Amino acid sequence: MPQPSPALRISTAAGRGTLLATVLASGMVFLDSTVVNVALPRLGSELHATVADLQWTVNGYMLMLAAFVLLGGSLGDRFGRRRIFLLGVIWFTAASVLCGLAQGTGWLIGARFLQGAGGALLTPGSLSVLQASFHPDDRGRAIGAWSGLSGVSTAIGPFIGGWLIDAFSWRWIFFLNLPLAVLVVLAALRWVPESRDEGASRARVEGDRRRRFDVAGALLGALALGGLTYALIDATGRGFGSPPVWGSALLGLVAGVAFVLLERHRGEAAMLPTELFDSRLFSVLNIFTVAVYAALGGFTFFFAVYLQNVLGWSALLTGVALLPWTLLMLVGSARAGALSARIGPRLPLAVGPVVAAAGLLLLRRVSPGASYWVDVLPGVLLFGAGLTLVVAPLTASVLAAAADRFAGVASGFNNAAARAGGLLAVAALPLLVGLSGGAYQQHGALTGAFRAAMLWCAGLLLAGALMALLLIHRPPREAPPSQPCQTLPVSTPPRER
Known part of the structure; x- marks a missing residue:
């Protein structure tokens, strides 16, 4: 049985190498999650895809990630976090290469399912490696650096992806993961220490039913x-x-x-203790999460296709159009979290969706010949500002609504709820707005469907705002304990991947 992991310092080569491995690995996942929507029109045209094929290209990945991300975290605790992290990186990268080589929609969709399974191993592993490996004095800095640098990859993803699609092919958004993965594996083997939950390991040997998968x-x-x-x-x-x-x-x-x-x-x-839902606030916050992230998933699915197939924009320009809202979230999420800590989550979670809905209502008016600066940017900025008010307060509130011993599973479930919201929106919206077959390549049909979809997404956001206003309140403050208690790190907010 391995010895306890050394306490890494961020100033050492091993500390920087561990941070590099986790940031690059997370960056692969975040990069793919933001650029696939930009690639949909181009791959749809080349592979003669229907709307259903495009839906499964997005949803095959999200389905596996939402369903198995909690199990992936448990596997790392049991069998070794570095081991499962590396397995996830290799699995995700192999599936990415299969996506890039796809010769038909069936092949691509199957590879996306495999990619989602790899992501379910990689995603929880990158953060748990940092949590388990760094000295407590440096852990906050390491997680903060991971969050910020991973956020940069999310922000620049549409720009890089759009350039690759225009300059080479949509296939290169998947092939790009191969050199990144090589760097991750080399850095992890060289610097990342192995760690695991020793209690879980003993339970595996002793057959403790309570710790089985x-x-x-x-x-x-x-x-x-x-x-x-x-x-x-x-x-x-x-x-x-x-x-x-x-x-x-x-x-x-x-x-x-x-x-x-x-x-x-x-x-x-x-896997999901039902005791969590004894907290009414926890239940309400996760329903709120599904509604808000369903609106986000529906918007990103339709918007990139609409800009390219109706307005005639390039993939690169489409990526640039999506850039401001991710930059707003990157810059403003920490400030929104601090505001929520001072005044409570109710106001940010009620106002944010209203602001984001206003952005979508502006964007539904965009038509051929529209100016980016006058017609598109204001709506994108409003949408991004609204989400910025929501994401960090929502994550912190979910953790505050659960008992400390459920912090990990509460964060994981909220992440899965966010993905499930996007998954169901991408599945349901084309049905609700009457878009099927190859109609996404027809200007008139896609225009009507896009405008109706934005109404549905704005409605989801407004429903979330009403829910927050009526049902979400600051959890009551507990009396100060007589003994000092351990502070739990707040996980990064769930992202649309």
Whole structure:
């Protein structure tokens, strides 16, 4: 059994190397998550994709990530965080190469599913490696640097992706991960120390039922999300009366009920302890998360396609158009978090969605011949400002609403809820606005669908604002303990990946 991990200092070569490995790995995931939407029109045209194919290109990845990210974190705790982190990097990169080599939509969608599974190993691993490896005095600086540098990759992702798509091919947004992964693996093998939860390791040897993996729960969660997603996407072409559609919807609902019953039965061994939902605030915050991130997912899916297929913009210009809101979040999230700590989360979580909804209502008026500076930028800035008010306060509030011993699983579930919101929006919105087949390549059909989709997304944001105004309040402050308590690090906010 390995010895406890050394306490790294950020000023040492090992500390900087560990930070480099985790930042580059997270950067791969964040980069892909922001540029795939920009690539949809180009890959759709080259591979003769339907709207459903584009939906699955986005949702195949998000489905696997949402369903298995909690399990991925548990695997690192049990078998070694560096080991699972490296496995995730290699898996994600191999799947990325398969995406880049795709010769048809079936191939691409299958590779995206595999990429999501790799991301479920990599994403929780990068942060847990920092948490477990650095000296407590340097841990906050390391996590802050990871958050900031990873945020930079999210911000520049659309710009780099747009340039690669225009200069070479959409395939290069996936091939770019190969040299990055080589650097990650070399840095991790050289500098990242191994660590694990020794209690979990002993439980594996001794067969402690309470510490076993909840694989059944993860599979039922994936079936629930997958069944509902398939039904929503397939209903566009087949109609709700089709046996595959209502059959998959029924499968998703049954799997969802079975998941809840299983988690309640497993108690402490559950992947998602139902005790978390004894907190009404925790439940409300996660419903709020689904609504806000559904609006974000719907917006990013439609906006990039609309700019390129209706306005005729290049992939690079589309990427530049998306840049301001990510920069706003990068610069302003910490300030929004500090504001929420002073005045409570209710006001930021109520005002932010209203501001973001106003941005979407401005953007739905964009038409051919529009000026970026006059017609597009104001809406993008409003949308970004609204999200900036939401993301950090939401993450901090979710953690504050859960008991300290559930901090990790609470953060992980909120991350999964954010992804599930985007997943369901991308599945449902084309059905709701009547976009199917190859209609996304027709100006008139796509224009009507885009404007209707922006209304739906704005409605989701306003529903979230109303929920925050009526149901979200600052958790009551506890009396100061007689003994000093350990401060838990706040995880980074869930991003659209």
